[in-house]
Amino acid sequence: MLRISELTKSFGKKTILDSISFTVEPGEIIGLVGENGAGKSTMLHMLATLTTPDSGDISLKDLTYGKNNKKIRKQIGFVAQDIALWNDFNVKENMTFFEKISWGHKNKDELRELCLDMNLDKWDEPVKTLSGGMKRKLNLAVSLIHDPSLLLLDEPTVGIDLKSRKEIGAYLRTQAKQNEKMILYTSHDMDEIESLCDRIYCIGNDPFYFDILTKAGKSPKLL
């Protein structure tokens, strides 16, 4: 289980996240929604151990953030909003590079299969000539190489075509349900959030997303 207790984060005098608490059970996909600047990425960055909270506690299974960060990182797959790939390498080279520096043990066939799971079949093509959506698919595949138990996905499907998005969504649901992965997912696409997520949290004071999701019968919660 991922447990977040009374988490607070400010930048300067601006409090972005104010005493936020929630838990994520194995097998759950949690949607985080809110307007631009609400604090979704800040939340994911803290869960990825890249930013420290001002106060509050986070734990993953029996591991405490701040004390066990090295062990925690091995269990995390993080897709940031910015794409992080080697442009001059092809897809195969990127996958094998990231496999080597990750804690996973996957052979070339398994790495290729992972790309195909993301609907990416351009194995020998340099990243620099891939479309934006294809780069996103590769970025997502890289985050899954070490079979993480906690997936933090910050708008991972921006620019990905609808068919691929549906297939990636189905893949993520299978990963969550069959392999007990915990997934936190941000998106501005409410259809995607509604169809993919088991529970949805609205960050920030603006009731806009809360009202939309409530009308759609999704019982969102305010953070």
Ligand SMILES: Nc1ncnc2c1ncn2[C@@H]1O[C@H](COP(=O)(O)OP(=O)(O)OP(=O)(O)O)[C@@H](O)[C@H]1O
């Ligand atoms: N390193 C930083 N220093 C100062 N302010 C920051 C920093 N990182 C984020 N912020 C501020 O924190 C607020 C929350 O940003 P964040 O990126 O978490 O929002 P978001 O909900 O992910 O937005 P978006 O939907 O646009 O991705 C913003 O006002 C942003 O300017």
